[in-house]
Amino acid sequence: MRVESVEDGPDRYFLVVHAVDVEKLDVSETTAPALMDFLLFTHAIAWAAVYGTFER
Numbered sequence: 001m002r003v004e005s006v007e008d009g010p011d012r013y014f015l016v017v018h019a020v021d022v023e024k025l026d027v028s029e030t031t032a033p034a035l036m037d038f039l040l041f042t043h044a045i046a047w048a049a050v051y052g053t054f055e056r
Contacts, residue, residue, distance in 0.1 A: 010055035019045040 020043040
């Protein structure tokens with residue numbers, strides 16, 4: 001009997017692009033993901049996402 005794991009099945013890839021209303025967000029290499037999410041949400045004009053899968 002074969003037991004499926006989380007790694008079985010196709011890989012999923014997401015590409016997300018955000019348009020913001022400022023020229024530069026005040027972030028650095030150490031910016032917390034939660035703060036980055038907040039900044040993108042509060043400055044968002046639009047966003048687009050592409051989703052793809054791949055399986056060998």
